[in-house]
Amino acid sequence: MNILLKSVKILDPSNPGLHTKKRDILIKDGKIEKIAVKIDAENKITTIAKRNLHVSPGWFDGAVNFGEPGFEERETIANGLSTAAKSGFTDVVLNTGTNPVPDGSPDIAFLKNAGKGRATNLHPLGSLTVKSEGRDLAELYDMKNAGAIGFYDFKKPLSNGNLLKIALQYVQGFDGLVYSFPLDTQIAGKGNVNEGEVSTKLGLKGIPSLAEELQIVRDLFILEYTGGRLHIPTISTANSVKLISDAKRKGLNVSCSTAVHNLWHTDDTLKDFDSDYKTTPPLRNEKDIRALIKGVKDGTIDFVVTDHMPMNIERKKVEFDHAAYGTIGLESAFGALNSIFGAEATVDILTRGREYYALEKPEIKEGAMASISLFDPDETYIFAQEHINSTSKNSIFLNSELKGKVYGIINNGQLIF
Amino acid sequence: MSELSVKHLLGIKYLGEKDIQLIFETADHFKEVINRSIKKVPSLRDITIANIFFENSTRTKLSFELAEKRLSADVINFSAGQSSVKKGETLIDTVNNILSMKVDMVVMRHPNPGAGIFLAKYVNASIINAGDGAHEHPTQALLDSYSIREKLGDVAGKKVVIVGDILHSRVALSNIFALKLQGAEVKVCGPRTLLPKHIESLGVGVETDLQKALNWCDVANMLRIQNERLDISYFPTTREYTQQYGVNRKLLDGLDKEIVIMHPGPINRGVEITSDVADSKQSIILNQVENGVAIRMAVIYLLASKIKQ
Numbered sequence: 001m002n003i004l005l006k007s008v009k010i011l012d013p014s015n016p017g018l019h020t021k022k023r024d025i026l027i028k029d030g031k032i033e034k035i036a037v038k039i040d041a042e043n044k045i046t047t048i049a050k051r052n053l054h055v056s057p058g059w060f061d062g063a064v065n066f067g068e069p070g071f072e073e074r075e076t077i078a079n080g081l082s083t084a085a086k087s088g089f090t091d092v093v094l095n096t097g098t099n100p101v102p103d104g105s106p107d108i109a110f111l112k113n114a115g116k117g118r119a120t121n122l123h124p125l126g127s128l129t130v131k132s133e134g135r136d137l138a139e140l141y142d143m144k145n146a147g148a149i150g151f152y153d154f155k156k157p158l159s160n161g162n163l164l165k166i167a168l169q170y171v172q173g174f175d176g177l178v179y180s181f182p183l184d185t186q187i188a189g190k191g192n193v194n195e196g197e198v199s200t201k202l203g204l205k206g207i208p209s210l211a212e213e214l215q216i217v218r219d220l221f222i223l224e225y226t227g228g229r230l231h232i233p234t235i236s237t238a239n240s241v242k243l244i245s246d247a248k249r250k251g252l253n254v255s256c257s258t259a260v261h262n263l264w265h266t267d268d269t270l271k272d273f274d275s276d277y278k279t280t281p282p283l284r285n286e287k288d289i290r291a292l293i294k295g296v297k298d299g300t301i302d303f304v305v306t307d308h309m310p311m312n313i314e315r316k317k318v319e320f321d322h323a324a325y326g327t328i329g330l331e332s333a334f335g336a337l338n339s340i341f342g343a344e345a346t347v348d349i350l351t352r353g354r355e356y357y358a359l360e361k362p363e364i365k366e367g368a369m370a371s372i373s374l375f376d377p378d379e380t381y382i383f384a385q386e387h388i389n390s391t392s393k394n395s396i397f398l399n400s401e402l403k404g405k406v407y408g409i410i411n412n413g414q415l416i417f
Numbered sequence: 418m419s420e421l422s423v424k425h426l427l428g429i430k431y432l433g434e435k436d437i438q439l440i441f442e443t444a445d446h447f448k449e450v451i452n453r454s455i456k457k458v459p460s461l462r463d464i465t466i467a468n469i470f471f472e473n474s475t476r477t478k479l480s481f482e483l484a485e486k487r488l489s490a491d492v493i494n495f496s497a498g499q500s501s502v503k504k505g506e507t508l509i510d511t512v513n514n515i516l517s518m519k520v521d522m523v524v525m526r527h528p529n530p531g532a533g534i535f536l537a538k539y540v541n542a543s544i545i546n547a548g549d550g551a552h553e554h555p556t557q558a559l560l561d562s563y564s565i566r567e568k569l570g571d572v573a574g575k576k577v578v579i580v581g582d583i584l585h586s587r588v589a590l591s592n593i594f595a596l597k598l599q600g601a602e603v604k605v606c607g608p609r610t611l612l613p614k615h616i617e618s619l620g621v622g623v624e625t626d627l628q629k630a631l632n633w634c635d636v637a638n639m640l641r642i643q644n645e646r647l648d649i650s651y652f653p654t655t656r657e658y659t660q661q662y663g664v665n666r667k668l669l670d671g672l673d674k675e676i677v678i679m680h681p682g683p684i685n686r687g688v689e690i691t692s693d694v695a696d697s698k699q700s701i702i703l704n705q706v707e708n709g710v711a712i713r714m715a716v717i718y719l720l721a722s723k724i725k726q
Binding site: 138195196199200201203204206208272273317318319320321322409 | 532534541590615
């Protein structure tokens with residue numbers, strides 16, 4: 001397919017020559033053939049001309065869930081990837097929240113195969129332990145060879161510190177990336193929301209920030225002992241940012257992420273016991289949000305993820321204590337981040353993180369394969385059901401005013417627009 | 418003000434001060450009714466009420482049922498033990514099935530916080546929360562305040578200490594909201610393990626020394642240790658708890674004033690309260706029980722009159 005993008009504004013802070021410039025871009029057979037002030041349309045070419053259309057290198061989401069296999073009623077891989085493409089993402093990392101969990105190379109092969117031929121690239125994680133039960137290491141080397149780009153027992157804390165120690169040592173032979181979900185389950189107890197004024201008023205059991213931070217402290221000490229590469233997914237507290245910042249200064253090879261919704265909502269949203277706001281980690285308070293935003297800006301938080309977690313209504317429309325955790329996030333990610341950080345910083349944030357998974361960072365230059373996100377950073381709208389492409393509609397951003405509309409992507413020779 | 422500002426009674430925090438005054442004035446009338454030889458009025462002959470209890474209750478259920486019957490409402494009772502809940506039916510479906518039989522009002526006790534608020538969004542009936550997890554137990558707080566008002570003339574300006582397991586207590590939370598709304602000063606007292614870490618954010622004081630708390634207060638509301646709700650040990654033994662937080666005659670005699678003793682029941686004699694205190698003239702425990710019926714009649718009557726509109 002040949003595509004001509006007319007008069008698009010390029011946002012790519014890593015390419016000062018083209019950054020913020022308006023250009024025409026000609027794409028032939030998936031490759032960027034020409035970038036110039038004016039390119040004339042040839043025959044048999046799809047021309048895209050839209051007012052205020054912006055492009056940037058394709059976006060990366062380090063944490064999505066699609067439910068397949070096992071929870072297809074929540075989301076399928078096909079529709080999940082289609083949603084990612086429509087939301088501007090050219091690469092997504094697939095979490096291990098499936099049933100069964102991917103804990104062997106055939107599972108990884110299944111996922112890789114299911115993602116083949118799509119506009120958005122699917123990069124699966126493998127389970128760190130067999131059945132994600134936190135007891136015995138899964139065949140990590142074999143899964144890595146099959147295409148697993150990291151190892152994670154999805155949202156399940158490793159209560160056995162020795163297991164983390166062994167995992168971090170073992171993967172050094174093949175440069176594996178180990179995830180450790182930051183939660184001390186004893187301190188968290190039966191908590192399901194942030195511990196604070198709101199949980200006190202609502203009589204809900206709280207998870208103190210301490211539960212997250214204590215686990216991070218433990219993990220950092222283990223990392224210091226073992227060496228290797230540790231990733232701490234979806235941190236949520238101010239102190240966690242500080243702990244990781246200190247560890248990086250010390251030279252530890254640790255990376256971390258935070259979820260978009262943890263930069264946007266506080267636990268005040270829980271006051272009507274609305275289970276769409278039930279997430280793990282929980283929504284925290286203003287002070288935490290400020291610290292997380294600062295951490296994203298200064299790079300302490302390596303990248304921001306949607307933590308996209310489709311959940312069928314039967315698991316959400318129940319008493320708060322019984323409701324499942326999680327929110328979808330792909331469709332609202334750009335609008336939310338752009339509202340917080342502005343367009344240039346948002347493009348930077350959404351193109352960070354690939355380096356931890358040895359994935360190539362796309363560039364907008366002649367001769368490169370086209371991996372491009374298409375968007376208008378200035379359109380403002382109230383996020384509503386009509387903006388949701390996911391099978392499940394559990395969005396924490398419903399009724400939020402977002403700035404920034406996404407048109408789609410060009411990737412793998414496909415145009416999603 | 419002649420009507421409530423709310424359609425449901427889901428928690429004290431959704432009420433205004435005027436709502437509470439209206440409920441009290443209405444309860445004054447019903448208290449007079451239940452002390453007549455004929456204890457019944459025909460007010461709610463056209464109203465059907467379902468008492469739906471997903472958690473065990475004896476006195477609250479009895480009190481609600483009496484209140485309903487003394488207002489001449491039709492009453493049906495439903496407990497989770499005998500229900501389809503265990504077969505996997507959702508709360509909304511369970512309640513909607515009952516409402517299909519032309520029920521106007523639901524009194525619900527439920528183990529999960531916010532269950533009543535959740536239900537009110539999805540079903541078409543007036544809902545009274547008879548206790549939802551550790552969230553609220555509004556009629557208990559109303560009858561407690563009503564009993565203080567009856568004994569001391571007013572709630573405003575009074576100093577009330579709530580003693581015991583505040584962490585797991587909907588009674589404590591609703592009492593805090595109700596007392597603060599009426600202008601009382603509130604402290605909570607107990608071992609730090611049983612006081613929510615952020616309780617001071619609700620504008621209450623914290624005291625871990627019972628004697629100091631009693632010296633400060635006009636009213637002490639003694640809560641039961643709810644062993645069934647304690648998933649881990651928050652204190653070493655009941656004996657040691659009693660040594661620190663049980664109220665006894667000697668403690669009361671050592672104070673320079675006579676304070677009022679309350680308890681939402683059921684009381685554990687010899688644990689949080691000794692018999693000579695529970696049975697003394699300082700105790701208004703049985704008045705609370707009597708007032709419970711009048712308060713619940715008032716709440717039901719006022720919510721039913723909103724349905725009739």
